[in-house]
Amino acid sequence: MEQQIDEEEDDELRVYAEAKKKIARLRREKxxxxxQEKQEVRDHMIGYLGSLQKRAEADNDTQIFRARAQKEAKDLRDEQEKLEKQQKMRESITKHRFETMKRHEAEREMEEREDAEMRRKKAESDRLFLLYQQEKEKQRIQDAQVTAEFHLKQAQERKDRQRDLKASEMDEIQMDRHMNEVEKQQYQDYTGRVISYMEENGRNTYPMKRVVTDEIKRFDQLNHAYKKTDTPINGNGEKKPGSQDKKTLDETKKHLGFQWDIPNK
Structure with a gap:
């Protein structure tokens, strides 16, 4: 009986142990x-919070990205505008340099054309001046030749005139000499008759004889001058000796202070 009781107690203990084990297992399972449920809830909350955080972070990143994108877009636009301005400035500088070079090239070509035209005109002017100088020298030589021929002709004509004048003056000298002798003879005849008439009438003849003596000396001096030279004393057109001193018989009568009609003896 005790064994049965022990067996029953063992069965109860076994059932209790199994129930305890089962309860412990169920408790562990619960x-x-x-x-696990808490972990799942925690994981869900963590996941939800993570998603919220991710969404918040995404929203924040979006704002930051948008702001950054706007800033980058603005910077890009500013950089693009800056590049466009620089490009326009470079193009303007390049255009200005090209136009300046083109203008300088045109000015240089214009200066070269003007220099060439000036050299051509100068060469033409020098050629014309040389021709003018040659013609001038030719004309000068011709004028000098004509002048020399004219002077030679004048000299020859002057020699001819002097020769003719010399011959004419020689003839005139001979004629003057002859006329001087004739006038001297006429003067002597006239004064001789006058002095004889004055002596016959009782007048003083001394002053008249002195005048007659001086006049005879003058006639002799003229004759001596005519004999002394066979050519004119001056060949420059000056008067010959005695041309101013020669007097006719009537002038001699006036020189004596009277003019009488003396009868011829």
Whole structure:
């Protein structure tokens, strides 16, 4: 009986132990399930919070990205405008340099054309001046030749005139000499008759004889001058000796202070 009781107690203990084990297993399972549920809830909350955080971070990143994109777009536009301005400035500088070079090239070509035209005109002017100088020298030589011929002709004509004048003056000298002798003879005849008439009438003849003596000396001096030279004393057109001193018989009568009609003896 005791064995049966022991067996029954063992069975109860076994059932209790198994029930305890089962309860412990169920408790562990519940705890594990509760822990798992808590973990799932925690994971869900963490996931939800993570998603919220990610969304917040995404929104923040979007704002930052948008702001950054706007800033980058603005910087890009500013850089593009800056590049466009620089490009326009470079193009303007290049255009200005090209136009300046083109203008300088045109000015240089114009200066070269003007220099060439000036050299051509100068060469033409020099050629014309040389021709003018040659013609001038030719004309000068011709004028000098004509002048020399004219002077030679004048000299020859002057020699001819002097020769003719010399011959004419020689003839005139001979004629003057002859006329001087004739006038001297006429003067002597006239004064001789006058002095004889004055002596016959009782007048003083001394002053008249002195005048007659001086006049005879003058006639002799003229004759001596005519004999002394066979050519004119001056060949420059000056008067010959005695041309101013020669007097006719009537002038001699006036020189004596009277003019009488003396009868010829």
């Amino acid at each position: 705890e594990l399930q509760a822990h």
